[in-house]
Amino acid sequence: MENTNKDKIGSETLIEPTHILSGLIVGILFGFALQRGRFCMNSAFRDIILLKEYTLLKAVIVAIIVSMLGFHVMASLGIIQLNPKPLSWGADIIGGFIFGVGMVLAGGCASGTTYRVGEGMVGSFVALLGFMLSAVITGSGALSGIKSYLETTTKVTVTNPGPLVTTTSQSPTLANIIGVDPWIIVIVIAILAIGVLAWKRGGEGKTEGSLSEKIFKRGWPWWATGIVIGIIAMIAFPASAATGRNYPLGITGGWSTFLNALIKGDANVLSWETFLVIGVVIGAALAASIAGEFKLRAPGPGRLIQQFIGGLLLGIGAVIANGCNIGHILSGVPQLAISSIIFGFFVIIGCWATAYLLLMRR
């Protein structure tokens, strides 16, 4: 099977009941953890400049480090084969920037928007509709020409993907462009990140309450959120690979296959990722209800339109770049993919520029 990067629409294998269950279960766990941890990369990046707050950023870093170590251990044990996304720098730069802008307007990244639908936030639901729509339009509709143009004209490949990576991969990684064993890069990054986190760990106040209260009624501390999400990512990789989609967590492909299946009336289009994202909404709704944090609510009309436009941009950016904040930043950076690192960098630029213009002047 030639195409194993699965943020594209369509699945070569027919979806089986065990695949549906697997996607749903991982999705429910993921959605539960996202809601409990208030895990949103939009907030994580934006609050660096807006509120000088680093708590969510620390959670993101922990999740990435745990995933990175976990994926490489599993690959060394032969449980999985790494599958970093291909590099088309033009698509990653432009898609990343558009995604970053969209995140701020939508009030959340792709995963943030998805889990907030489960909390009852109608504004995020509207953003999600925009996201689905533009994802399909950019993937296979009126805007698909832009995507293919950028992908083909700025594509960069390597001939030897290196150890631990699936042999058909041509994607540049931090390891294979230098020509070293990936574990060297992994260890260096892990040491640096753990060093920074330990130095900047900040004083978490002592909270009272039983363990059950802390898990189900209150927000999780950043280190717990990061670890749990990293573990869920580790579960996702082999679970998804068993269905023919050789990649860990993702969001964009899930929603675009969902809409495509509905439009075409074709269940063959559904993938493990489709059921993952449906599970995220369910898991977040569960977590919110238990914690007394579910409430159907909407902002005013101007804000709804803003979030819809944000959602449109999220979809365009994610499909041009072949991945969103989860597909690239949470799943791709731990695999040392250059495309994901470039994407992540420009997401932050787009996010900061928009946050500054929209929220920090006046």
Add this chain to the structure above:
Amino acid sequence: MQSFPFIKNYEFFAQLHYVCAKRKVKLILKNEVNIAILEGKGCRLMSSEIKPTQSLDVRGEVCPYPDVMTQKKVKSMKPGEILEVLIDYPLSAERIPESIKKMGHEVLKVDKIGSSEWRILIKIK
């Protein structure tokens, strides 16, 4: 005769319900002197309620508007005033108290008033 050390923080805009010599007395206290006199006369505090100077309702708003609007409002108010913020966004319920304290103000209380609804009381310093 009992003393209530925490009352000393509620200098302005506080309504305290006292029982003095078996009569219910409702007072709007303007300074600490009144409290000292009351306590000297053997009055007992029944309940207290803080009346905010201003109220900011950002329920329904999407992240980060609850935080940004709260900060703007706080910056526009005078020391001693009390701001009540109503939000329904869980992350902001945890984050606003932290950022307000960093700005040097006092967070009097954070109450959950409903499903995904919080009331934060801030005293401007």
